[in-house]
Structures are given as C-alpha cells and as structure tokens.
Amino acid sequence: MTDLATEKTQEHSDTTAAQPTAAQPEVRWVEPAPKKRGKKKLWFGVGIPVALIACGAVAVGTIFTAPGVTVLGADVGLTTVDGAQEAIAAAIADATVTISVDGTQETLTGTQLGLSVDAAKTARDIKNAYPLWNIGNWSPGSVDAELAVDTQVASDALSEAFADKYSAPVDAQIEYGDGGYSVVPAENGQGIDIEALVDDLSAELAAAPAVQALAAGVTPIAASSSPSISLVASITETEPAFTTDEATETVESLNSAIDSVVFSLDGDTVDAVPAETVASWIDVAVTDAGEVQIATKNDEIEKYVAEVPGRVDQPATEADVVVDAAGNVLKTITEGHDGYKVTSTEGVTDTISAALTSMQPAEVALTGEKVAHKTTERFRRAVVSKSEGYSYFYETVNDGKEKLMKTMPMALGTPGHDTQVGDFTVYAQLTTQNMGDCDADGNLVPGGRFGYCTANVPWISYFNGDQGFHGTYWHNNFGPGAYMSHGCVNLSQADAEWSYRFLQVGSPVKVVA
Template sequence: MSEIITRHDAGEAPVAGEHPDVRWAPAEPAPRPRRLWLKIGLPVAAVVAAATVCSLVLIAPGTTAAGVPVGGQTVGMAADSISSRLSAIELSLGEGGPTVSAADLGASVDASALADEAFAGSPLWNVTSWFAEYGAPTVTLNAERAATTLRAALPGAYIDPTPATVRFQDGAYVSTPAVDGTGISLDAISAALASALVAGEPTATVAAAPEAVPATVTTSAAESAAERLNGMIAEAGFYAGDDRAVPISAADLASWLTVEADTSGDFTISADAAAIQLAVDKLPEVVNQDPVTAEVLTSDAGEVLKTIVEGQDGRVLGDTAGVARDFADQLSQGDASYTLPADITPRETVSTVRLAEVDLSEQRLYLKENGKVVDTWLISSGRDGAVTFTGRYSIGWRTPLQDMTGTSRDTGTKYTQPDVPWVMYFNGNQAFHGAYWHNNFGNQMSAGCVNMPPALAKQLYDWMPDGGDVWIHS
C-alpha cells in the first residue's frame, strides 16, 4: 500500500476540521509478465507446423520412381524429375553408331502416374516406407517425330511402306495389297530407353538393323472396303416402294464416290451431291408411270403357272428437294438404296385358269378359260382294250418331238412310232400329242393317249402351261 505523508507548515497550527496536508507517494512499478515462451514457442510451433505440412505433401527420403530419386519432392516436382531424366538419355543406334536423344524421339512416360504411385506408397510421414522403389515405366514415342529423327540419323535403314489401295476398274472395285517398308523398331527403342531410365543410365544402345515396317493402310482393310463398295454396286438405285425404279450403274455410282484411307488406315467414302443432283433431275420421266394390270395363268388350286403380262405399279414422284444431299449422306455410310418420295398405285392382277377337258363319249377336247369354252376339236382316245383313264390330272413333262415305243394293252404287241410331235404327258405314259399317221379323229384309235391333228396339238402345246389342269371324263 502507498505510504501517507503529513506535513504542517512552520508556525501554523492545524485548523479544527481541516485535514493536514496529505499527498500520495508514487507507487513502485509493478513487475511485467514473463513472455519468454513467446520468443521460443512460436518459432518452434511454426517449425512443427511446417514439418507436419511437409510430411503430408512430400515423398519420403530415399524413394525412387522409375529409377529416378524423388525423395523430399512434391508429386509435381517428382513428375518433372522423371520426365527430365528421360528426355536427357542419349540413344546410340548400334555400337558406335549415330546418337539421338530421347527428347529428339518424342519419348515420354506417364510421369504423373509414377509420381502419384511413389507418394501414395511412401509419403514422408510414414518412416516405415522410406527408401522404397516404385514404377516399371512404359516409354512411348511420338511415331512421326521418331521416324523423322531416325530417318535423318540412318537414312539407309528406311524404305517407305506402300499402302494398300482401292480403285474402280472394269465395273467393280478392286484392291491392291500393301507392301511392307523397312525401319528401326520403335518398340526396341522404347524398351531400351525404359531400361536406361530405371537403371539411372544416361545412355542406351539399340540394334540398328532395319526390320519390316507394315503400311498403315493394310491389305485386309482395302479388301474389306472393296467388298463393301461392290455390295453397294449390287443394290444401287432409286427405289419406289420395293421396286428399284431407277437402277444406278456401277460406273455412275463410282463417278459419284471418293474412296480414301484416313490416318488410322480405315477407308472412308464421300459422295458428290452435285453429281447426284444431275441424276435426280431426270427422275420424273423415269419414275412416273401409269399402272398396268398383270395377267397370269393359274391352276384351279390358285398356283401361278405362267405370267402373260408382268404388269406394273403406278407411280407419281413426290418432292425431290434435298434428295441429292440426303443420298450423298447415305452413300457415305455405305447404303446405296435410296427410297424416293413417291405415291404408289398397286397393280391389279387378272388370273386365268385354263383347263383341257376331254369328253370321251364325244371324242372331243374342250379348251376352257375360267370355265368358258374358247376352242374345241375332235380327238382320238384309247381303244376299248387300251382305254384312256378318266380323272383329273395336270400337265407334267413335255417335248416338241419324240419317238414313242410301248406295248398295246389290247393286243399285247409292241410298237414304235417315230417323230411324234407336241407331246404333253398328264397321267403316267398317257399324253396329248399330234398324230400324222391317221385322219380318223372323233373315233377311238390310240393305245391310251389322246391324239389329234399335229397343228391342233401344237396349238394346245402353246396354250397350256406346265402344271395346267386336265380333266378326262365320259
């Protein structure tokens, strides 16, 4: 506590009620707090913190990645160290041969992945993982850059390969095979550089003997392209419905197409829309048509036996704006069948059933179409002992001329009849045919066949299709 001092002026007595002259003595200064720990503790904390951070971002001491020391480095620094070490390696092309650097060859490794692997396995904080080795590097080369560098160093080792080609010739696409060239093995160079990198060697040597260098555009690629293009030729056309209304010739199609190999060795197709447009402009006069009714001969069961008139669908071409461009795009994808915008009127079909009907009691043949008689004439059928069998049959084998041999069923005698004309078999060895050896038609004269004058036999031969219906009755 401060000390109180009282003082009376000389010769003066103190006045009642007044305090004597009082003043406070100044207090002694208090001692300052001790802060030595700040002077020492803060720097130590900073060091500890820095060490902690470093242990979390740095690779452990003594660690190598792909043979490159990366201890005490960050992942980014380690990746740079690996790439730099690789780039500096000098490669000798044969013992005592010319030398090129890995950098000249565009050599590279996935340095980031190697550095990541080293840090993941050996972070600085993990003292048990110090002095570890990581990475089996795969060295890749820039093929174009390496070839240029090596060709300049050893020009005699290089012969350019000949790529396979595809060309149009004599109405079809044909391929020419690829021919290998020669050069220095890039795989061997990559392996030599990888070994030198891991071993920490500044130099490497690779055999300089040339080896086969295949063409980028292979024979198989050219053959496949030619096959694909010839398939396009086979189907090429403008289609209206299912009908190829306008076929496209092989020469025309080839004149529209450009076939080239790309840098990967694959063949690509492009088409000239302007050239296609010239063909599109001519489509209306070819595509537009009136319907035509088809005419066919059928059996009574409905089977089509013969087409008399093919018939055709009616067609009216629609708007062709954009057809050339669209077809060009389609051709580039390998599709040469273009479906036109067209209105189709399906053809009608008229069917006719023809029947050769023989009335044995009348000895007469009737030619009928859809049940109506269109012609008739007298015939001669089998004699009583060699009758023509009744029933429903159809025309089988036929021939315009034949030597007939057989045995008469009624007499048992053998016969030979040469040059029998217009023969049409309908039941085993029974047939319609012409007979030039008698003129007694209207009476039973044959050994079982139905014969008639040769001129009428030819008329029947031409009129009745194979499979046509036959009815023999009494």
C-alpha cells in the same frame, strides 16, 4: 496448437559452452518455448534450418520433398514441387542416349527421341508420397515415373541417324476395276525396334545415378547435367500404316456398299443401282496415317436420284394366268406388276452419301404410293365326246360364266384300241415325238410292241397313259364316226397346236361316250 521444435536431451548451465552435436537431433512434439531474442539457429544434418521448421511443420511438409528421392535420374530431394518438376523435365529433355546398332553408334538427346514425362503430375505425386515431415520415408531412392515417347519423333530421329538400317514400308493400295475394288498388297519395311528401345531406356533411366538438381538450401536451380545412357538397339520389321489385312477388310466393305444401293417403295424394291454407277459416285483415298477417307460426288448422286421417279413410276399391269380347279397357277400368260408413284426424293442424296461414306449398304425407302395389280385367272378344260366326234374346249375367267372357246373334229381309236372314257388330267406335253416302234431317226424297228412307227408327231398333250391329243399329217379323216388311231385323239395339225397352247399340264380332260 503445438509446434515442431528441437529440444536438447541434457541441460547445460553454461550456455556459452553448449555446442550443437554432429548427431541427428531428436525430433518430437513439445509445447512452444518462449521466443528468444538471439539470432542463433540449429540446422538439421540435411541442411534445413530449424527456424524454418519452427515457422510451421505443416507448411514445410506441404512445400518440400523428403531428401534422397530420385526419379528418372534426377535428384528431387528437398525441392519444392516446382523445383522437382523443372528437374524431372530437364533430366528427360537433356538426357543423352548413345545407341549402338550393328556396330554403328549415334548419340541423341531425350528431346530428339521424343521422350517426355508428365513432370508436373510426377512432382506432385512424389511430394505427396514423400513429404519432408515424414522422416520415416526419407531416402527412398529411385521412384517410378511413367515415361512417354512420341514414336513418330523417335522414328524420324532414328531413321535419320541410322539411315542405312531403315527401309520404308509400303502401304497397301485400293484399286477399282472390272466392277469391283481390289487390294494391292502392302510391303513391310525395317527399322529399329522402338518399343524394345523405350523399355530398355526406361529401365536405364530408373537405375541412373542421381543428378543433383539443387544446391544447398531450398532454392531450386536448373540441373547441372542429365543422365547419360548407352543402349544396344535391335532391328525389327515395321508394318505399313495401312496393312494388307486392313485393305482387304476395307475392300470387302466397299464392294458390299456399291453393290447394295437400292430404292424401295412400300416394301418393294423398285430400282437397284449398278455397282459400277455407285463406284463412280465416290473417291477412295488412304492417308499417310493409314486412314481410309471416302468422298462422295453428291452432284452425280443427285442426277441419278432426280431420274428415279421416271424409272419407277408406272401404272399397274394386270396379270393373266392359267389355273387348275384349285386355283394353282399352271401358266403365266402375262406377268403382273404393281403400279408405283414417287411423290418425293427429298433427303435421298444425303442418305446415300452418308451410307457410302461409312461403307454401308444404302437401302432407300422412297416416299410415294403403290397400286397393287389385279390378276385374271383362266380355268381351262377339254371335253372329248366320242359319240359326237368332236372335242370341246372351255374357259372360265375369274370364276365367271364358262365359255366355249373352240370345237374341233377328231378321229378316235379303232376297235380294240378304244379311246378310254373317264376324267383325266394333262400330265405331259411335247412339241414333237416319234410314236410306236421307232429308232432315234424315226425308222420302224421290226418286232416291236406296237407294230408301227409314226415319226415326228406334232403338238402332243398326254392325259391318259399313252393316249392324248396330237396333230395328224398322215390322214384327213376327222369328225363323227372317224376311227383312225391307236387310242389317241387325232386332230389337224393346226387344231393340235391350238390345244397344246390352250391346255397346260394340270388341265382337266373329260372323255364321254
């Protein structure tokens, strides 16, 4: 192993006459010389005793920083890591910053402005980048360090120092009313542009003249002074902690959440909670930091959940419908409903609470069973027998045996206005109509196509052009051999109403001779 040592460039036979020169001694790697008993020491021009280097160049380079290194206005050359850390921290904490705003001046310290730097990391980084042994990196001047600022501390200090330059922003508010949440807009305030101020401050500190942190020698001592900087600050608008846009987004989520609490069983929605009820389950608050906090009233949720089985449980209700020959539903007599039985609501309150807290829809799948409802299908048709003078009305239930439901005497079309034979389908139904050449008030319009006007004809079911079943109040002649109409099937008013309700648009009608 070799040691770092100094060696004269020329020999002197008279050792008493030899004196150290003012020039920087040459440094090179040589074999270690034999130890001498004398106490004489050779010093670097930078104040490092050669004996210290002779003790171990690696150790010295590990401990000390090269000369001529400054950071944020503090001279950290020839310091240990601890000394550099102390100097950097002190320089930032005690720095004085004179700030001018619109002609007003105030002086604050780095501590008051919330300035900080990771002094320990910065000191280590500087020592590693500029070690004492690397002579080529001596005197680099100012090096970078990341300056941090606590904007709240800075804002508090500046707003106190320049109170007349500040107006506090007003947070947006969230209100509930008329079945939903709404936004009360925020208002911007004003104050010193802290971001711009910190940028200017960082640049000024980096360029600040070095403040000596060490005396001669290697023992670190506290800095005797810190940088003094003057800055001109600008006024800018300050946003509230909770902006109008943030409130609007929150309100949209809240309204969606309170409108989406539903219970399902086996895939069917069985209960939907009114938005107003859901809103009564939560308290919405916005903190000073602009954070939305939602607290749920679980006792109120639990009360509702406990009543869910009573609202949901029901036996199946059989549907009753009228269909055509193809099974298509023509009329629903009774709406069918599946039956439900809730067997457990365990964990439901927690599920709803978690969803509302995060402003999400709560679609709760209940534990239980569903009983599918059955359907009664009624196929209905009519037969008009001209020779018999009667109309017959039939019904088949669920593809069972056809049953004659009613027989009605009728009157048919007179000669020349015959009721036509064939297979037809009811295509229109009216409760009342003026027939023939009538005006809107039911009066005859002379010269019309039909030559008559019959007003307020009741209970009409058309199945073939202008021919159909209808009630008749102007005569009482019904049955075999009764020919009284212009082709329609005349029925009594009571029978016509019954046929109107029995048949539907789409029901088949067969007219036979």
